[in-house]
Amino acid sequence: MPTETGGRGHARSDLPAAAVRAQLESILASTVFARSPQLRSFLSYIVEQHLGGQGHTLKESVLARELYGKGSDFDGGSDPVVRVDARRLRDKLREFYEGRTDSVVISLPKGSYVPLFEGNSGPQREEAPALAVREREVRRPVVHLGRRAPVLRALALVALAATAVIAWRALRPQESAKIQMLPLASYPGAEGPPALSPDGNFVAFAWSGQVEPGPGDIYVKAVGTEALRRLTDTPASESNPAWSPDGGSIAFVRDRRGVVVMSQLGGSERQVSASGTHVTWAADSKSVLIRDREANMGPFGIFQVSLDTLERSRLTQAPVGIGDWRFDVSPDGRTLAFIRYERPGIADLHVVAMHGGEPRRLTNWNANLTGLAWTPDSREIVFSVEQPSAARLWRINANTSRPGRGTPIPDIPAAAVMPSISRPKSGLPARLAFQTITRDVDIHLMDLEARLLGDRIESRPFSRSTRVESSARFSPDGNRVAFVSHRSGEPEIWVGGRDGSAIQQVTTLGASQLVVGGWSPDGARIVLDAAIDGNSDIYVVGADGGHLRRLTSEPSVDAIPSWSGDGRWVYFASTRAGVIPDIWRVSADGGPAMRLTRHGGFEPRESPDGRSLFYLDRHPAGLAIDGTARLMSALLAGGPEEPVMERVLPFLWSVTDKGIVLVTREPDFDAIDVYRFADQWVSRVGRLGFRIPGIYTHMTVSRDGRWALATEMVRYDADLLLLDNFQ
Secondary structure: OOHHHHHOOEEOOOOHHHHHHHHHHHHHHOOOOOHHHHHHHHHHHHHHHOOOOOOOOOHHHHHHHHHOOOOOOOOOOOOOOOHHHHHHHHHHHHHHHHOOOOOOEEEOOOOOOOOOOEEEOOOOHHHHHHHHHHHHHHOOOOOOHHHHHHHHHHHHHHHHHHHHHHHHHHHOOOOOOOOOOEEEEEEOEEOOOOEEOOOOOOOEEOOOOOOOOOOOOEEEEEEOOOOOOEEOOOOOOOEEEOOOOOOOOOEEEEEEEEOOOOOOOOOOOOEEEEOOOOEEOOOOEEEEEEEEOOHHHHEEEEEEOOOOOEEEEEEOOOOOOEEEEEEOOOOOOOEEEEEEEEEEEEEEEEEOOOOOOOOEEEEEOOEEEEEEOOOOOEEEEEEEOOOOOOEEEEEEOOOOOOOOOEEEOOHHHOOOOOEEEEEOOOOOOOEEEEEEEEEEEEEEEEOOOOOEEEOOOOOOOOOOOOOOOEEEEEEEOOOOOEEOOOOOOOOEEEEEEEEOOOOOOOOOOOOEEEOOOOOOOOOOOEEEEEEEEOOOEEEEEEEEOOOOOOOOOOOOOOOEEEEEOOOOOEEEOOOOOOOEEEEEEEEEOOOEEEOOOOOOEEEEEEEOOOOOEEEEEEOOOOOOOOOOEEEEEEOOOOOOEEEEEEEEEEOOOOEEEOEEEEEOOOOOOEEEEEOOOOOOOOEEEEEEOOOOOOOOOEEEEEEOOOEEEEEEEEEEEEHHHHHHHOO
């Protein structure tokens, strides 16, 4: 190396950062560093800090904190870990450059932690001595071999064969490194989806910093060590970090404040969009792509935002449903891959050229697809699918001619979602990071007429399992409950007593999404909506698991049904008239449907007197229920659509004989309030002893207003894992 042997190159201060980073990638991907994750992190950190103008901060105490997780009480005199690894790094760099003539040389001078970047301008081979040797060979006298000729010819053949073997071994591709699954981040609470740096040496993710749910910040962690760096520290919640392809910046979403970009080293930040709920980068790192929708209405689309001008242009627009959810740009910059949702539970993978054109459907899952990432060669897409047994990662060729399911990725024993893949040089193995999630959602039963515990409503579990329970409805007399449970592997409808007794399964639909709409007035039937084979329709089933009948079969989204008070009609929301759903009704015995609203409608519920229909004016914003809507009413005999209340949470309100019971989210707790029909006044019943989650969101009340059921996220653990040497 130049600093130790001298004379092989000369120091240059004008080496472009791209050339240095390219050389860094070559070093990190070499066999010399293959089994030294700590030294790879060490070298990556000091090089990036130096390139970012922070070389003066590279002190022993800083490296101990950032790379080894040491505290402020670190004493280098008694703990030489940084000095020892610096010496090992110098030795490894010397080994890497042995016999090489790279155009860029990275070294670590003895006694310093600031790397040196040099341009190697020396000759690659000494031509003159070689010519002199050939000249001497020409002038040698001729020697007669005599009897030794056969022996020497045999030795020459052996030498030639040996040379050929050596050359073949040198030229043949190296065997693939063994795939390894390693823990990446296992902190208390839930770490958000991972975003690997392009070189695969760092991972960015959102984390609340505690066991309990709370506002998240963006953290950056070195792969292979416990060194953790907090990138943001604000009262707002940040999420969805995305690493720029050049490795210099991280974009992320700030809750209700849009998309922000900042250096991966920290420092000042820049807001590039005032709205947006997901972000990724274009391949040239000069623009970002965000998920958004205009006027906060209609399906989500994908927009491209220039970092120079902040001008935005639309890339995709779903015709109906929730819209386009997660997305990623191919490393070659030519193709955009995205997940498009019709409704929760119905999604597939699509691709479209970045310069425009008609999207092409790539998969035929019609299921919950949660994340995706391109492979480094831009040929395949890795994506995650929520399956009955567990979430899994799959891969599919981006140029497949017909929609398919792809191939499952082996070697991952844990449930896996939200993949992120590093982008090494061509032919070298990559790193695949993913999130593994464990959920347990229970339903709690509350007596709204019981005495409060202080100001809190007492509750108890309705029916416990270690899986997900949600979407419950009381029978007309309040004595039985129909609810959705995943305890059998897939979501199905179960019925039991209000006290949790005599529970039995009443459907075997195998639907990807299932919602209990309500009971018929006589308590004999249950109306539901189910997403089966990519279509969302309304069904009726006997409360004892009897005859199942399908009421709708349109290609539109038909969902969230309820019964009329006389049992003749079923109300539901449908997109059959356009992108924005409206309220329709159909005979409980089947037949043509009739449209009831003209300006949007969702989650219909008939008034106790049977004269009016209550409903929300728009459907939820996405997969997680975090927005509010306006509660409306309209006379069934005809008349204007009138507003009743503002800021009502979807799936968290219920019509009773005396009023509308609803959940109100306060900063520190959730509460149950009631809007009384008699005086049109809202009063508080009490606060809940738990938070209703943003997914599997549900609250319902019996018709007499006494009993309530609501969901609680009993357990939510999310950790990050890494599949090394992924190809």
